[in-house]
Amino acid sequence: MQGRIEKITERFIMEGICLAPEALDFLIKLEEPLEVAEKIIANIKKNNDSLVVLTLDILKKYLYLTNTTITQVTPKKLRRPYAKEVSPNIKVRKCVTNNVACRSSVDDFIKYFRSRLQKIRQIYIRNGIQAIRISDAYTAQAEVRIIGIITDIKEWRNVITFELEDEEASIRVIVTSEDLKMRMQYVTLDSVVCVVGRIWNGKLYAADIVLPDTPLDRKCNRSAEEIYALIVSDTHIGSKLFLENFFKKMLDWIKNGDDNHRELVDRVKYVIFAGDLVDGVGVYPEQEKELQIKDIYMQYKKASQLIDEIPDWMEIIMIPGNHDATRPCLPAPxxxxxxxxxxxEKSNIYMLGDPVLVSIHDVLFLISHGRSLDDLLTTLPNATFSNPTRALKGILKMRHLAPIYGQKTPILPLKEDLLVIDDVPDVFVTGHVHVFDYAVYRNTSLISCSAWQDISSYQKMIGIIPTIGKAILIDLSNPLRIFTKNFM
Structure with missing residues (x-):
């Protein structure tokens, strides 16, 4: 609008004519004001009129002479998104920082696994389960209940055995029940379990195996007002396979909405990026051949330019993925x-670590990129790359984001195990596998995000069919309800 006003005003000044304010106001409301202005100037010249000021009455006279239909455009009602008036309400409950470090000594590993055992033991206590030490179980005459870390699992002649260890001792556990063997499918090496049974010949014969799990009666927290969080992951900006056009369509959508989703978009207050914002450099051999932007600084500059399109009244939460510039192990700053x-430099962006536990309008989000899925999708029952939420269910059952140590997921042995899930989230968000999946487990929404990168040669080789260009919106007034919008 301002540009049109300047062009019209300048055009009349070039002819030595000053537009009266009411004439200018009338003119700019017409359907084609620049075209009409040229017609009026042509008629003034034709009639040799020596005008100094063009008033509204004279303007209307020339409109009549040029047979111009006066059709004024009704100005659109200014859009005032609902979420713009909502004050942000973000509380970071648990997040790793750049100050966390260790030497990876033997002593560090001992402290790390003891922290895991002690923290998950506290979860059992909160769930009303008490246990004795393994050293005391050896002399017990009655049924015992012990808690420990699984250090070895074997299956032989339809019998599962595993070594269970606490701070002082260890014991071999024997599992023969078919029901318990099914439950063992959700148990991995280095996870913490509670075993109930009797001692015989120095071994514990299991009568029950209790996982730390999520309480059955847990209620989901809800926001007092209906506002939404938009969740995206794995944009891989800088890659030749980054689908920039589709990503821009999504950015335009959350900025301007469309006729079918105007009210919903107007209630989007938060945008969550769950890792791999950029494709990085040197993440895997010969990656430079697949990069559009080969400088990681320029990748983040490009990402920043795209994120500038998100309205500044939306709050952005951003965590790193394994392609981002961060420490290459969990927990990542x-x-x-x-x-x-x-x-x-952007005041509306929260730069947080992986994992992060954050309360958004009283709804508790656990956000992690999902690196441990590389291990868990090949370990847990029926969990595959096409249905990753089955692995997320297993993570909640074990109450640990990366229970298996020493396989594909690099883990930093800190004094405190920050990957234990002390508090059960209302929403559990991951990315990494580039496959959209959604499920609800005991009143927790499990979300695996789609990607904004086209299928790679590696994905084709191992048979992964990624979900591409799908944005996820979650209603904070009912976090068990999500919406998706496909931009492909």
Whole structure:
């Protein structure tokens, strides 16, 4: 509008004519004001009129002479998104920082696994389950209940055995019941379990195996007002396979909406990025051949330019993935500031680590990129790359984001195990596998995000069919309800 006003005003000044304010106001409301202005100027010249000021009455006279139909455009009602008036309500409950470090000594590993055992033991206690030490179980005459870390699992002649260890001792557990063997499918190496049974010949024969799990009667927290969080992951900006056009369509949608989703979009207050914002450099051999932007600083600059399209009244939560500039093991601190200064300069972006536990309008989100899925999708029952939420269910059952140590998921042995899920989330978000999946487990929404990168040669080789260009919206007033919007 301002540009049109300037063009019209300048055009009349070039002819030595000053437009009266009411004439200018009338003119700019016409359907084709620039075209009409040219017609009026042509008629003034034709009639040799020596005008100094063009008033509204004279303007209307020339409109009549040029046979111009006066059709004024009714100005559109200014859009005032509902979420713009809502104050942000974000509380970071648990997040790793750049200050966390260790030497990876033997002593560090001992402290790390003891922290895991002690923290999950507290979960059992909160769930009303008490246990004795393994050393005391050896002399017990009656049924015992013990809690420990599984250090070895074997199956022989239809019998499962595993070694269970606590701070002082260990014991071999024998599992023969078919029901318990089914339950053992959700038990991995290095996970913490509670076993009930009797001692015989120095071994514990299991009568029950209790996982730390999520309480059956847990209620989901809800926001007092209907606002939404938009969840995206794995954009891989900088890759030749980054689908920029579809990502821009999504950015335009959350900024302007469309006729079918106007009210919903107007209630989007938060945008969550669940890792792999950029494709990175040197993440895997010969990656440079697949990069459109080969400089990681420029990748983050490009990402910042795209994120500028998100309205500044929306709050953005961003965690790193394994392709981002961060420590290459879990828990990972936020994306390093030196690489992404433009993102840190934005006042509406929360740069957080992986994992992060954050309350958004009283709804508890656990957000993790999902690196441990590389291990768990090949370990847990019926969990595959096409249905990753089955692995997320297993993670909640074990109350640990990356229980298996020493396989594909690199883990930093800190004094405190920050990957234990102390508090059960209302929403559990991951990315990494590039496959959209959604499920609800005991009043927790489990979300695996789609990607914004086209299918790679590696994915084709191993048979993964990614979900591409799908945005996920979750209603904070009812976190068990999600909506998806496909931009492909």
């Amino acid at each position: 936020p994306i390093f500031k030196d690489y992404a200064e433009q993102l840190y």
